[in-house]
Amino acid sequence: MIDIDKWQEIFHTLKQNKLRTTLTAFGIFWGIFMLVIMLGAGSGLENAVYANLGDFSRNSMFIWAQQTTMPYKGFPRNRQYYFEYSDKKALEQNIPEIEIVAPTVNGGGYRENTLLVHRHKKGNFNVLGKTPDENFIDPVILEYGRFLNEFDLKLNRKAVLLGYRAYEELFDKDENPINKYVRLNGIYFQVIGVYKSKHSGGWGENQNSQVWIPFTTAQQVYNYPNRVDHFSIVVKPEFEVKPVEGKVMAILAKRHKIHPDDKGAFGYNNVGEEFKKMNGLFLGIRGLIWIVGIGTLLAGIIGVSNIMLIILRERTVEFGIKRAIGASPRKIIGSVLSESIFLTTISGISGLMIGVFIIELVNNALPPESEMFRNPEIDFQLAITALIIIILSGMFAGIIPSRRAVSIKPIEAIRSEN
Amino acid sequence: MSQSIIRVNQLHKSYITGSNSLHVLKGLDIDIQQGEMVSIMGSSGSGKSTLLNILGILDNYDKGEFYLGDTLIKDLNEKKAAWYRNKMIGFVFQSFNLITFKNAMENVALPLYYQKVSRKKRNRIAMEYLEKVGLTEWAHHLPSELSGGQKQRVAIARALINNPKVILADEPTGALDTQTSYEVMELFHEINRSGITMIIVTHENDIAEKTERIIHLKDGVIEKEYKQNHSIRYA
Numbered sequence: 077m078i079d080i081d082k083w084q085e086i087f088h089t090l091k092q093n094k095l096r097t098t099l100t101a102f103g104i105f106w107g108i109f110m111l112v113i114m115l116g117a118g119s120g121l122e123n124a125v126y127a128n129l130g131d132f133s134r135n136s137m138f139i140w141a142q143q144t145t146m147p148y149k150g151f152p153r154n155r156q157y158y159f160e161y162s163d164k165k166a167l168e169q170n171i172p173e174i175e176i177v178a179p180t181v182n183g184g185g186y187r188e189n190t191l192l193v194h195r196h197k198k199g200n201f202n203v204l205g206k207t208p209d210e211n212f213i214d215p216v217i218l219e220y221g222r223f224l225n226e227f228d229l230k231l232n233r234k235a236v237l238l239g240y241r242a243y244e245e246l247f248d249k250d251e252n253p254i255n256k257y258v259r260l261n262g263i264y265f266q267v268i269g270v271y272k273s274k275h276s277g278g279w280g281e282n283q284n285s286q287v288w289i290p291f292t293t294a295q296q297v298y299n300y301p302n303r304v305d306h307f308s309i310v311v312k313p314e315f316e317v318k319p320v321e322g323k324v325m326a327i328l329a330k331r332h333k334i335h336p337d338d339k340g341a342f343g344y345n346n347v348g349e350e351f352k353k354m355n356g357l358f359l360g361i362r363g364l365i366w367i368v369g370i371g372t373l374l375a376g377i378i379g380v381s382n383i384m385l386i387i388l389r390e391r392t393v394e395f396g397i398k399r400a401i402g403a404s405p406r407k408i409i410g411s412v413l414s415e416s417i418f419l420t421t422i423s424g425i426s427g428l429m430i431g432v433f434i435i436e437l438v439n440n441a442l443p444p445e446s447e448m449f450r451n452p453e454i455d456f457q458l459a460i461t462a463l464i465i466i467i468l469s470g471m472f473a474g475i476i477p478s479r480r481a482v483s484i485k486p487i488e489a490i491r492s493e494n
Numbered sequence: 495m496s497q498s499i500i501r502v503n504q505l506h507k508s509y510i511t512g513s514n515s516l517h518v519l520k521g522l523d524i525d526i527q528q529g530e531m532v533s534i535m536g537s538s539g540s541g542k543s544t545l546l547n548i549l550g551i552l553d554n555y556d557k558g559e560f561y562l563g564d565t566l567i568k569d570l571n572e573k574k575a576a577w578y579r580n581k582m583i584g585f586v587f588q589s590f591n592l593i594t595f596k597n598a599m600e601n602v603a604l605p606l607y608y609q610k611v612s613r614k615k616r617n618r619i620a621m622e623y624l625e626k627v628g629l630t631e632w633a634h635h636l637p638s639e640l641s642g643g644q645k646q647r648v649a650i651a652r653a654l655i656n657n658p659k660v661i662l663a664d665e666p667t668g669a670l671d672t673q674t675s676y677e678v679m680e681l682f683h684e685i686n687r688s689g690i691t692m693i694i695v696t697h698e699n700d701i702a703e704k705t706e707r708i709i710h711l712k713d714g715v716i717e718k719e720y721k722q723n724h725s726i727r728y729a
């Protein structure tokens with residue numbers, strides 16, 4: 077049942093001094109609004125960065141061969157060497173922390189393109205020799221067909237997995253490419269699938285312009301017997317990547333006659349560490365947002381509490397009269413509390429709604445592939461948390477003033493004006 | 495057969511302001527029967543209002559006893575005090591003490607609000623009481639639109655709406671002209687005839703004369719008290 081008298085009172089007191097009410101409400105509004113906007117912006121930043129990373133295995137590292145920087149065992153410095161397929165086994169057998177070692181060979185050299193032809197269409201693409209394990213390290217979305225499998229490798233099959241950009245350039249729109257043949261380096265390859273990258277931005281563009289063939293086939297076609305350009309290494313989930321790094325280098329150094337201290341002979345990229353840094357950064361940003369947001373909100377709450385105290389002083393006589401005609405302390409406290417809760421809830425919810433609205437607006441205005449900012453969002457749970465904070469703070473802001481209202485004797489309240 | 499509605503034994507009350515203590519009521523004994531109409535007189539500062547506030551449970555006392563009916567009113571918690579004020583007592587103030595943003599009808603209905611009577615029902619009852627005090631046409635006016643006499647009649651209707659056992663009025667005619675004062679007193683008589691005990695604080699002799707019993711306070715004790723037949727009895 078709606079208690080008309082109660083609402084009449086609430087509106088009456090809030091209308092008494094419109095400017096004061098507005099300023100107070102604005103304090104709460106601003107607190108919630110800022111919290112929502114900052115959380116939305118934080119999530120937008122985070123989503124953009126993680127979209128760029130796709131589903132890349134977070135517990136992994138890359139390592140590739142560079143020129144040696146120290147002479148060793150009769151070899152001069154600046155010697156170019158290559159990893160070999162047999163390194164994979166050596167690493168897997170000697171380092172128990174390792175889960176996957178996946179080799180890649182670059183067809184025609186690092187970032188060198190190869191001409192692909194399908195009927196009258198052609199294009200130059202980066203061809204890479206990969207193994208089926210690749211899909212556990214940096215998964216892609218299959219648009220057509222299947223991923224590479226062990227038989228493709230064992231049988232040196234002339235099978236090709238096209239990146240989406242390569243598919244678009246070589247095939248007609250919506251044409252099913254499966255089992256069709258493309259000419260690669262003058263040899264006919266059968267298309268087994270088409271993939272789309274899970275990464276956003278440049279990384280995704282790059283991956284979509286690649287063409288993947290079985291690792292063994294690539295060695296054969298490009299005439300790289302026993303050459304590996306880089307290893308992607310995944311560490312078992314219970315281990316850290318960092319300590320494995322050194323062990324990997326030690327084994328590879330020994331196998332390729334590299335000075336044990338020659339770190340420059342390896343290029344490496346520790347994705348696990350990058351992820352950790354990133355996670356730490358976002359945790360920091362989120363923490364900061366909450367501190368600032370809660371601080372702003374608290375200032376708003378203190379504002380409401382203050383205003384309630386002032387309103388209460390103005391209403392002392394009124395409350396005294398009401399108590400003289402039988403209002404229980406609960407009625408008086410309830411009346412102050414509901415006023416304060418009403419003020420905070422109304423202004424808090426408008427802050428929440430306008431904040432979410434603006435985030436939606438920004439979301440719609442953003443280009444879908446934006447690399448800086450993507451899908452800023454406030455999740456439902458967060459919205460509810462904020463709402464509960466608002467209502468609790470409304471109560472909190474009203475408690476101290478309402479306690480005061482009933483702590484004095486009714487006759488003192490009635491006489492306080494005279 | 496009559497019985498006591500208000501019984502006060504050796505009532506003491508002091509006000510403490512800073513390090514000073516002002517002994518205002520110094521051992522009062524009063525017994526008021528159900529249905530009596532009593533006025534309390536005395537010079538300014540003699541403690542009339544202090545006594546009335548204690549009887550209305552708006553203030554506490556230091557020593558002695560105060561029985562409202564059969565109940566000892568002492569150190570009540572605020573919830574119980576509110577209940578007694580609501581059910582047993584109607585208060586009428588010199589300065590009316592109406593809620594400024596509620597109209598006459600809503601002001602009269604307010605005590606019923608605290609008894610959780612529905613809005614429709616309490617407004618209907620309030621209209622009945624406004625009719626009794628002759629203000630039906632003014633029901634929807636705010637207090638600021640009423641004259642002093644009209645305001646006091648609204649306040650009286652508000653004090654009556656709960657069917658209290660006692661009405662306590664602290665200088666109810668203090669802010670009114672003579673003609674209006676008499677009208678208010680006429681109203682009080684009518685109320686008293688319905689069986690409600692009336693206690694009126696005043697320092698106007700002509701007002702006190704309209705009651706059947708007069709109690710004179712002086713320096714916190716009863717100086718004298720007499721019935722309407724003027725048989726003076728010294729305390």
Ligand SMILES: Nc1ncnc2c1ncn2[C@@H]1O[C@H](COP(=O)(O)OP(=O)(O)OP(=O)(O)O)[C@@H](O)[C@H]1O
Binds near residue numbers: 536540541
């Ligand atoms: N809240 C208070 N604090 C301190 N002293 C008070 C308080 N209320 C009243 N007094 C003092 O107590 C004494 C009695 O006051 P009270 O109001 O009962 O007098 P009264 O008989 O009603 O006077 P009046 O005819 O002027 O209304 C006065 O001296 C007054 O100054």
Ligand SMILES: [Mg+2]
Binds near residue numbers: 542543544
């Ligand atoms: Mg007085």
